[in-house]
Structures are given as structure tokens and as C-alpha cells.
Amino acid sequence: MVLGTIALSIALLGLALAILGLTLALAGGSWFYVALGAGLLASGVDLARRRQRGLGIYALVLAAAFAWTVGEVGLDKWQWIPRGALLLLVGLALCLPFVVRRLRDAPERPWRPGLGNGPLALRVVVLLIAASGAASWFVDPVETRGSLPKVAGAGPAAVDPSGVPYPADDWVAYGGTNLGQRYSALADIGTANVRGLAVAWEHHTGDLRGDSRTDSKEFTFEATPIKVNGLLYLCTPHNIVQALEPETGRLVWAFDPKMARDGQYQHQTCRGVSYNDSTGYTPPAETDADGAVATAIAECPRRIIATSVDARLYALNAETGALCRTFGADGFVDLRAQMPNLRRAAYQQTSAPLVTRNLIVLGSAIADNYYADNPSGVIRAFDVRTGAIVWKFDAGKPGETAPLRPGDSYEPNSAVAWTQFSADEALGLVYVPFGNRAPDQVGVSRSKADEALVDALAALDLETGRLTWAFRTTYHDLWDRDNPSQPVLLTLPQGDGTVPAILIPTKVGNLWVLDRRTGTPIRPVSEVSVSTRTDIPGEAPSPVQPMSSLSFAPAALTEADMWGVTPFDQIQCRLAFRSNRYDGNPFTPPQASEGALIWPGNIGVFNWGSVAVDPVHHWMIATPQYLPYLYRLLLRPPGNPEKRLVSPDPDSTPGNENLGGPYAVSIAHMRSALGIPCSAPPWGVRVGVNLADGTVAWKRRNGTVAGQKVGGLAVPLPLEMGMLAHGGTLTTAGGVAFTAATLDDRIRGYDMQTGEVLWTKPLPAGGQATPMTYRGRDGRQYVVIAAGGHGSLGTTPGDSVIAFRLE
Numbered sequence: 001m002v003l004g005t006i007a008l009s010i011a012l013l014g015l016a017l018a019i020l021g022l023t024l025a026l027a028g029g030s031w032f033y034v035a036l037g038a039g040l041l042a043s044g045v046d047l048a049r050r051r052q053r054g055l056g057i058y059a060l061v062l063a064a065a066f067a068w069t070v071g072e073v074g075l076d077k078w079q080w081i082p083r084g085a086l087l088l089l090v091g092l093a094l095c096l097p098f099v100v101r102r103l104r105d106a107p108e109r110p111w112r113p114g115l116g117n118g119p120l121a122l123r124v125v126v127l128l129i130a131a132s133g134a135a136s137w138f139v140d141p142v143e144t145r146g147s148l149p150k151v152a153g154a155g156p157a158a159v160d161p162s163g164v165p166y167p168a169d170d171w172v173a174y175g176g177t178n179l180g181q182r183y184s185a186l187a188d189i190g191t192a193n194v195r196g197l198a199v200a201w202e203h204h205t206g207d208l209r210g211d212s213r214t215d216s217k218e219f220t221f222e223a224t225p226i227k228v229n230g231l232l233y234l235c236t237p238h239n240i241v242q243a244l245e246p247e248t249g250r251l252v253w254a255f256d257p258k259m260a261r262d263g264q265y266q267h268q269t270c271r272g273v274s275y276n277d278s279t280g281y282t283p284p285a286e287t288d289a290d291g292a293v294a295t296a297i298a299e300c301p302r303r304i305i306a307t308s309v310d311a312r313l314y315a316l317n318a319e320t321g322a323l324c325r326t327f328g329a330d331g332f333v334d335l336r337a338q339m340p341n342l343r344r345a346a347y348q349q350t351s352a353p354l355v356t357r358n359l360i361v362l363g364s365a366i367a368d369n370y371y372a373d374n375p376s377g378v379i380r381a382f383d384v385r386t387g388a389i390v391w392k393f394d395a396g397k398p399g400e401t402a403p404l405r406p407g408d409s410y411e412p413n414s415a416v417a418w419t420q421f422s423a424d425e426a427l428g429l430v431y432v433p434f435g436n437r438a439p440d441q442v443g444v445s446r447s448k449a450d451e452a453l454v455d456a457l458a459a460l461d462l463e464t465g466r467l468t469w470a471f472r473t474t475y476h477d478l479w480d481r482d483n484p485s486q487p488v489l490l491t492l493p494q495g496d497g498t499v500p501a502i503l504i505p506t507k508v509g510n511l512w513v514l515d516r517r518t519g520t521p522i523r524p525v526s527e528v529s530v531s532t533r534t535d536i537p538g539e540a541p542s543p544v545q546p547m548s549s550l551s552f553a554p555a556a557l558t559e560a561d562m563w564g565v566t567p568f569d570q571i572q573c574r575l576a577f578r579s580n581r582y583d584g585n586p587f588t589p590p591q592a593s594e595g596a597l598i599w600p601g602n603i604g605v606f607n608w609g610s611v612a613v614d615p616v617h618h619w620m621i622a623t624p625q626y627l628p629y630l631y632r633l634l635l636r637p638p639g640n641p642e643k644r645l646v647s648p649d650p651d652s653t654p655g656n657e658n659l660g661g662p663y664a665v666s667i668a669h670m671r672s673a674l675g676i677p678c679s680a681p682p683w684g685v686r687v688g689v690n691l692a693d694g695t696v697a698w699k700r701r702n703g704t705v706a707g708q709k710v711g712g713l714a715v716p717l718p719l720e721m722g723m724l725a726h727g728g729t730l731t732t733a734g735g736v737a738f739t740a741a742t743l744d745d746r747i748r749g750y751d752m753q754t755g756e757v758l759w760t761k762p763l764p765a766g767g768q769a770t771p772m773t774y775r776g777r778d779g780r781q782y783v784v785i786a787a788g789g790h791g792s793l794g795t796t797p798g799d800s801v802i803a804f805r806l807e
Helices: 002-026 032-048 053-073 077-094 118-136 294-298 566-578
Strands: 197-204 226-228 230-235 241-244 252-253 276-277 304-309 310-318 332-334 354-357 360-361 379-383 387-392 422-424 428-432 456-461 465-472 488-494 498-504 513-514 524-527 543-546 596-598 612-613 618-624 630-637 663-669 685-691 695-701 729-732 736-741 745-752 757-762 772-774 781-787 798-807
Touching: 002 077, 002 566, 032 053, 032 332, 032 566, 053 118, 077 118, 077 566, 197 618, 197 757, 226 276, 226 772, 241 304, 241 387, 276 354, 354 422, 387 465, 422 488, 513 543, 612 729, 729 772
Parallel strands: none
Antiparallel strands: 197 798, 226 230, 230 241, 241 252, 276 304, 304 310, 310 332, 354 360, 360 379, 379 387, 422 428, 428 456, 456 465, 488 498, 498 513, 524 543, 596 630, 612 618, 618 685, 630 663, 685 695, 729 736, 736 745, 745 757, 772 781, 781 798
16 A cells, blocks of 8 residues: 555656656756656556566666756755755655565565666665765855955054044944945954853834835835944834933834825835034034024034935934924925925835935935836935035936026936945045936836936035046846945055045946046956847847956856756746746846846845945955846836736735836746745855955855745745845954844854854844944943844844844
8 A cells, every 4th residue: 555655656746747847848948857757657657566676767767867966956955955855755765665575576685786676776876865965965066165364464443544433332324434334343242252142132113014004015124223422323114213222222212203104115114314413513604694503503413314204304303302493394304395206105215314524415215116207316415404405416417416496396207326325525425326217127218318327326526416427337227227235435455555445236246346536447347248139119228238357146047047845846947947038147138028037136136235344354245145036028008008017906006017108017036836936045145255356255155944935834944045135244343244134033143254154143023134333331342233024025023123242
């Protein structure tokens, strides 16, 4: 009975694989599954007849499958799983003595070698494959094991070569400083003692997601607190600003701006707040004739600057949390004023405003692909004390930077910059990473002037807003390849001297290294030829795209890179690979007649978490991520520009509809029926780069699959396969980097020189944020992370802010 059941299962497995394999082969894919299925069917038939030849055939099939696997993917153990794990388990069952004894022609001497001894042949093959599998745990072809070199003679440094003090006791801006380095000069926590970190306190903000009518699905707690003025300041997804006692997490004050809630917001998050200290500032009499600045300083000598998802800018007294009524109109500036194309949930604010000199500089977060005609992507600078607009920079009219006159409007649908900005006050420049203009995937309406700043890094004069230089990172963007990361400023060696540099991480995976004075590349730039074939009338994809010599863009996908837990979902992914257009590079144009495989996909290799550096030793620590997406343009019926094609419910979020335009766009993760990515792991790595010469010293898989759902069931084992990490990294002078952004709800501290994990702790919710660090009044160093989860990524929701310190 047992043998008959196994035999029937093998035969059915073989038949199913042969049929599905034939479908794949006819689509231009591998024929191996046809042969595999035929072999299993033959084995099952013979075993049903209780013939030992069935075991011999199974041994041959298993050996062939193993040889084919190694030929396709080498020694990557995680890619062996869909090709052989199920077959090996069945093979192990067939080796059991009580199964062999049920064969009619079982050999009298079971260990006698010979071609006719099926049980022995199978046991040998199973043993060899199992031994190879065990050995593979000590080999990982994906990883690079090395060590970052320290700069000879470099000791602890308190000030960046640009003159900006490194964060130590305080963390004064979103990225530590406006240089965006995410680096702290504190070294109390180091590689020798980081294992002693324990929870010092946990604060619950009380801000949780409501129902879908009032709160977006992408309800995320991505805040990085700042520590300044003796308090820890942060914002919640509903833009509630809270001030905490840094040593205990005790709530000192809170301010709720009562944001207008709407379930259709694309992103409901607040990544941070900013700070201004005006206690030592005296306004020139000729510029403050009416005393407005002096009055504002008297009301709020120290202030927290914040924005809300519903597009308001406001200022709070940093000591009390009271609204600064002299700022704007009764404490608020309406960022929607004079804004064209305002439609439901289209215009938002999500990133921390940049506060530099006497200015607040900010862009906006305009919903991707909701509408074909968007509000303006204008960049605006406001007086930090009064809220009065000082200058504007609009990619649609880059030569006109004076504030608008009453009754005028900003340029509609100009390129947008939604992420964090950086600034070099010594050079007098603010760095703005621009993205695309709507619609993201169709460029037929863009002029040459429009394209000049689409996906460009722009350096603007702090005093006037005028464009100093611009560097384009993608040409004629059809993939939503906006520059998502805060630029990182540091000084790098060049020849016998140094150069003030800027790093620009991108969704493609390029890391542009430029001279931040001029935009001239420091690391070599090349242009690669790409396909321009398209079925969209009037579309003209660029025949070349820029690529950096320092890049984490993934290698081209092949059918062999398709993954799965079983042979069945791997065949499904192989079929998806064969049935969608893919040109072998990140720039396959989206089509209307067929799907396009976009690799890397919409979330990008780098996103808003950016990268972190050690500016003393010229190291970069980053967490590249890799997921494939499928795009397809959907032609809207003529004369019906508001017809929904992606989300037919009129009350649902109009995501990817591009309402008002000729095309909606279908954007989907390329996943198997079990809900796992079709690309083989790792889906995320951590890397250490020596920026002095652009070499990668180490690369390791980052994060485990613990808790991830496969076919609706949570994976119970913490297998370190390398996971998506949506968030940022903290670097420290103690040689330890901290990241909490992976999907397994953990925070990790690792050796910056080697990438080895030294310490890890579970979090009560997803840590899709960036850690920060400071010294408390008690003289101890704290590491803090917001842990509230990410709605779209499905990590555990919560409302925790957690601080760690040495026990």
C-alpha cells in the first residue's frame, strides 16, 4: 500500500511536470522538465509494478536533475531548492528499507554493487547529493568576503573637511547633518561590546492605522528622530509631532496638526522633522523694517519645522510644542496655494523639510500614476522664521526663481523631487534629486526642455534658487526611475589632494560620484546602447542610457534565474519570463501589446533609505535590493479619459490609472502563485565599498525569511537568504553599522569593515526606518529606531520607538 501510494505520486508528479514542461518548451524555454517528467513517469510505472528498476530509473533521474542544476546555477544552495528539494525528499523515502522490501525483485544482497541493484544505486545518488547539499552551506557564490581598509593615521575626527561638525551628542538633522552622511562620531558602542546592547526604553506613539476609508494601505512609520535642544523629536504617520526625553522615552509634549485623512493617499508617512535655533540671530534692520522676524524669534526662539501629508508646512515651539502663530497664517503655510491640477490625494508631503541657513527648502510627494496631469513639482524656499516664500525653482520654468505674483500658478506637471534634500552651506548650494513628470511610463508629451531636469540632480543657489548645475541620471525615463535617495556629501581623495564629492544612489543601482561644486563625474561614466522598439505611437525611447562605473545594477536575468519553492512555481516563473518582453537590461520599454519585465523593478535597487558613509575612512555601507516587476500599458477607450482600467471601484485609490491620459499602466511584482518573487534570492544584500577607489570589499546576504508567507503559511526558520530592506543605515565611529529595514522585524549591528553581523534583536513591528544615535545626559550612547511596520510590504504594524544602550 505504501509503495503503491508513492509510485502513484511519482507517476502523477512526472505527468504534471511533463505537461507543464512541454508548455514551457513550446514557449522557447528549457526542455529539461519534459525529460524529467518522462523519467519520473517511467519510474512511477515500474514502482507501481513493484520492480526495482523503478528505483534505478529514479536514481538516474535524480542524478540528471542534480547535474542540470549545477550546470544552470552552480553551487548556489538556494537555487537548488526548486530544482531538487522535492525530488530528493521522495528519493529519501524510496531508500527506506520497508519500501525496498516491498519490491517483487528486491536484491537478495542489498549492498551488492551492480547496474541491476536499483536500491543501492538510488542510495548512492541520494547520499552524494545530500553530501553536496551539506557542503554547499559553507559556500556562497553570491557573497564576497573581504575587509575595508582604514585610512592610515586617521584618528577620531569631530569635524567634516567641509567644516560641518559630525553628529555626536546630538543628531541635528534627518541624515545626522545636512550632508546626509548618516554617520555619528560616537564610538562608545563598538565591535568589541555591541553584543551588550539591550533595550533601554520603548515608547508607544499611540498612532495606528484606522480603516481604509481614512487611512492609506501604505501607512508606514518611517521616521528618523532628531535629537537636539535636550529632546528627541519625531513625527508619526498622521504627522503628530512628539518630543521625548532622550534617556527615558517619556513624552514631554505632542502636537497634532489634525491632518485631513483620506484612504486614497499613496503614501501616508512622515520621515522626519527639522530644527532651527534663532536665539543668536539678529535680523538686519533694513530687511526687517516691520519687525516680523524679531517678533517671530521672540515667540519661538527654537522651533521644530514639520510638514503634513495633506500639504501644510508648520512651525512649533521646540520647548513647549505650541504652534508658532507668527509663522505663515496662524502657524501654517498652505502648500497647495497657487498649485494647479489639484485633485483628490494627488499632492502630499512625506519627507523632512531641509532647514539650512535662514531657509526651509522643500519639494513635494505627488502621487505616482494617479493622474496624467499632475500638480507642479516646484521647489520652494521659505523664511524659517516667518514662513514667507523667498524663492522658487520650477523645472517647468527653471529661469524664473522669484516668488509668484498673486493670481499666478506654478507650472503644471513639472518634474518632482519628493525625497530628502542635502546642502553645502560653505558652497551655498542645495542639492535636489528630481524624478519624473506624469505619466511616468509614457514620454510622448515631454519636450526637450522637460527632459533636461527629469531624473536629474540639480544644484541650486541657496540665496536665489538659481540653477548652478544639473546631472541627468536617466534619459527619457519610462520606468519611474526617479532619484529617490538623499544625496550624500563627503570629501574624497583625488590624486595628491581631495575633492568635495556628492553620491547619488538611484533605482537602477548606479551610484553616481560627482564633484559637488560642478557636477563633474569623479568615477567614470559610460553610455550603453539599449533597445528602442516600442508600440506606443509617438514614443521615442533613448537609444543610450548612462551607467556609472560604481554600480549595483543587477546582472541580466535569464530563465535559469527564475525561482520557486517547487518545480511547479518555478515553471510558472519561467513561463512568465518567456511570455513577457525583456531586453536584457534595466531599460526595456513598456508596451501595450505585451508585458515588459522591468529589472530592477519599481522599488529600485536604492530608495529613500539612501546609503551611509564613514567620511573618515571613505567607506560606504548600503543595502541594495532586487525585485523584478511586470509593466503593461493599457489603452483607454477614446473619448473616455476618466475610465478606470486598473481599479474599477470609483471609491478605491486610482493607483496606476493615469486618469485623463490615454494609457493606464499595470504594475505588478513578478511573483509565483505561492507569492514569492520569481527572481532567485538574494532579494537584498548589504555591501561595503571603499569610495577611495570604488571597489567593493564585501557583500553579504541581508536578512532572513522568517515570518514571510509562502502559500499563506509563515516560514518558521530564520534562513538568511537576503531580504528586501526598505529603510536606511546608520554608521558610527565605533565601527558598527545598524540597519533595521529588512522584512523579518529585526535590527542588526554589523562590523563595518567586514559586514559580519555582531548583534541582532527582534523588534515588535517592522523597522522600515533609519536608525539614529546620540549621547544622553547620563553620558551613555543610545541607538534609536522607529518600529511601526510598512503597510504595502506587509511587515508587522505597530507604534514603537525603541532605544538601545549597553547594559
